Amino acid sequence: MEKTNHLYPASELTLTNDGAVYHLGVKPGDVAKDIILVGDQGRVPLVSGFFDSVRFKAQHREFLIHTGTYHGKEISCISTGIGTDNIDIVLNELDALFNIDLEKRQDKAEKTKLHIVRIGTCGIFQPEIPIFSYLLTEQVLGLDNVAHYYQIKYSEREQKIGQEARDFMQFPAGILPYLTTASEELLEKLSSEKTFRGITATASGFYGPQGRNIRIPVNIPDFNEKLSAFKSSEGLRINNLEMETSWLLTLGKALGHECITICLGLANRVRKEFASEYQPQMKELIQYVLNRL
Numbered sequence: 164m165e166k167t168n169h170l171y172p173a174s175e176l177t178l179t180n181d182g183a184v185y186h187l188g189v190k191p192g193d194v195a196k197d198i199i200l201v202g203d204q205g206r207v208p209l210v211s212g213f214f215d216s217v218r219f220k221a222q223h224r225e226f227l228i229h230t231g232t233y234h235g236k237e238i239s240c241i242s243t244g245i246g247t248d249n250i251d252i253v254l255n256e257l258d259a260l261f262n263i264d265l266e267k268r269q270d271k272a273e274k275t276k277l278h279i280v281r282i283g284t285c286g287i288f289q290p291e292i293p294i295f296s297y298l299l300t301e302q303v304l305g306l307d308n309v310a311h312y313y314q315i316k317y318s319e320r321e322q323k324i325g326q327e328a329r330d331f332m333q334f335p336a337g338i339l340p341y342l343t344t345a346s347e348e349l350l351e352k353l354s355s356e357k358t359f360r361g362i363t364a365t366a367s368g369f370y371g372p373q374g375r376n377i378r379i380p381v382n383i384p385d386f387n388e389k390l391s392a393f394k395s396s397e398g399l400r401i402n403n404l405e406m407e408t409s410w411l412l413t414l415g416k417a418l419g420h421e422c423i424t425i426c427l428g429l430a431n432r433v434r435k436e437f438a439s440e441y442q443p444q445m446k447e448l449i450q451y452v453l454n455r456l
Contacts, residue, residue, distance in 0.1 A: 169269065169270065170268055170269055171263065171268045171269070172268070173268075176259060176263065176265075176268060178265060182265055182266070184256040184259055184260060184265075185256070186223065186224060186226060186252045186253075186256055187221075187223060187226050187228065187241075187252075187253065187256045187257070187260075188221055188222075188223030188224075188226070189221055189223075189228060189260065190260070190265075191260050191261070191265065193219050193221065193228070193230060193260075194228065194230060194239045194241070194257065194260055195230050195237040195238050195239040196237075196261070196275060196276075196277055196278065197236065197237065197238045197239070197277075197278045197456060198238070198239045198240070198241060198257065198277060198278070198279045198280070199238060199239070199240045199241070199279075199280050199281075199282055199449075199452065199453075200240075200241055200242075200243050200253070200279060200280070200281040200282070200407075200411070201240065201241070201242050201243070201281070201282050201283070202242065202243055202244060202245055202283055202284075202406075202407065203242060204222075204225060204227045204242040206240075206242065206282070206445070206449075207227045207228070207229050207240045207241070207242050208229070209445065209446065209449060210229070210240040210282070210449050210453075211229035211231055211240055213233060213449065213450060213453055214229070214231035214232060214233050214238070215231065215232050215233060215234065215235075216231050216232055217229050217230070217231035218230055218231055218232075219231075225242060225243075225244035225249070226241060226242060226243070226244070226253065227241070227242045228240070228241045228242075233453050233456075236456070238453070238456070241253065241257075243281075243407065245369075245406055245407075246367070246368075246406050246407065247305075247307045247309045247365065247367065247406065247407060247409060247410035248309070249407075250407050250410045250411050250414070251309060251410055251414065254279075254410070254411060254414050254415060254418070254420075255414070257277060257279075258277070258418045258420070261274075261275040261277065262274050262275055262418075274419060276419055276420055276421060277415075277420040277421070278346075278348075278349065278420070278421045278456075279411065279415060279420060279421070279422045279423075280349060280353070280422075280423055280424070280425065280452055280456065281407060281408060281411055281422075281423070281424040281425070282424075282425060282426075282427075282445075282448060282449060282452055283405050283407065283408075283424060283425075283426045283427070284405070284426055284427050284428075284429045284441070284445075285298055285363070285403040285404060285405040285426035285427070285428055285429065285430075286373070286403060286404045286405070286428070286429070286430040286431070286432045287402065287403055287428040287430065287431040287432065287433070288364075288387065288390045288391045288400075288401050288402060288403060288404060288432055288433060289359075289361075289391065289400060289401075289402055289433065290391075290431065290433040290434055292359050292402060292428060292431070293428075293431070294428055294429065294430070294431055294436055294437075294438050295427060295428060295429075295438065295441065295444045296359055296427075296428045297357050297358045297359065297425055297426070297427065297428075297448060297451070298358075298359050298361070298363065298402050298403040298425065298426040298427075298428050299350065299353055299354060299358040299359065299360045299423070299424075299425050300345045300360075300361075300362075300363040300408055300412070300423055300424040300425070300426075301344070301345055301350060301360045301361055301362065301399060302321075302324065302342055302343065302344050302345065302361075302362045302363075302395075302399060303342065303343050303345065303362065303363045303364070303365060303408045303409045303412050303413075303424070304325070304328055304340050304341075304342050304362055304363070304364045304365070304401065304409070305340060305341045305342070305343070305365050305409025305410065305413065306334075306338060306340050306364060306365060306366050306367060306372065306409070307365055307366065307367040307406075307409055307410065308337075308338070308339065308367065309409070309410045309413075310341045310343075310409070310410065310413050310414075311339065311341070313414070313417070315341075315413060315417055316417070317341070317342070317343070318344070320344070321342050321343060321344060322342075323396070324342050324395045324396070324397070324399075325340060325341055325342035327393075327395055327396060328340050328342060328393060328395070331389070331392075331393050332389045332390075332393065334383065335382050335383065341409070341413065342362075343409065343412045343413040343416060344412075344416075345412055345422065345423040345424070346412075346415075346416075346421035346422055346423050348421050349421050349422070349423040350423060352455050352456065353423065353425055353452065353455050355455075357451070358425070359402055360402075361399050361400050361401065361402035361403075362393075362395070362399050362400065362401045362402065363401070363402065363403050363404070363405060363408050363409075363424060363426070364390055364401050364403070364404045364405075365404070365405060365406060365407065365408050365409035365410070366404055366405070366406055367406070368406070369406065373386070373404060374386030374387050374432075387432050387433065390404060391432075391433055403426055403428060404432070405424070405426055407424070408424040411424065412424070425448070425452060427441060427444055427445055427448050429441055
């Protein structure tokens with residue numbers, strides 16, 4: 164991001180009366196630079212239960228925040244709720260906490276890089292990947308359109324693979340998929356023989372936007388087949404589908420942060436399988452991520 168002396172008015176950078184960022188309800192110092200994002204509020208104490216100690220807790224709306232230490236490293240866990248719209252709020256406000264002087268309402272001269280890992284759940288789109296696998300995002304294909312509201316610079320590689328996906332899938336007019344690459348640093352840290360690396364697709368909803376036909380017919384009846392069949396020129400396939408990663412990686416990268424998603428696969432959409440009970444496996448994934456961070 165370029166250095167700027169831009170002044171952010173109260174209507175654009177919204178704060179509470181006591182100077183906290185408006186939706187998260189926290190102030191500078193409350194959140195660590197290393198962050199785990201989860202969708203479900205109930206998953207936050209599941210993560211912080213592994214911490215050596217917890218120094219800060221706060222909740223505002225669906226955003227529950229615990230900050231503590233794990234093996235001497237300070238980490239925050241934050242629930243985002245569901246969807247890229249919530250990610251837009253969370254990530255913009257986290258960046259503001261570290262990179263904007265909230266009293267002066269101006270950018271700080273020195274920027275802070277955040278390391279953000281989303282731990283989520285997802286549907287699997289390759290038949291050979293079993294339920295409860297760890298799906299690690301190497302690239303993300305956004306089907307949600309949020310990125311089109313921002314001026315985003317994509318690499319030539321991202322533009323190329325994004326165009327390959329658009330040409331292959333031939334989605335209806337108005338759906339313009341975009342593609343972003345995950346943090347190489349975090350990809351290296353989280354990769355192991357336990358992980359399946361590939362493309363994650365992000366949908367803007369759970370039912371129709373993921374091809375589920377419930378009472379009202381959908382416009383993309385072969386949605387699952389298209390996602391499962393796509394293969395980039397580099398050989399990457401769409402391994403999984405969820406609802407947050409596209410904007411986390413795209414906005415995070417644009418703001419200069421390191422971001423990635425790792426998901427526990429709960430449903431294999433190709434094999435029509437679903438696991439509703441997954442608490443022990445989620446705990447194992449959380450500890451896996453914490454140890455590798």
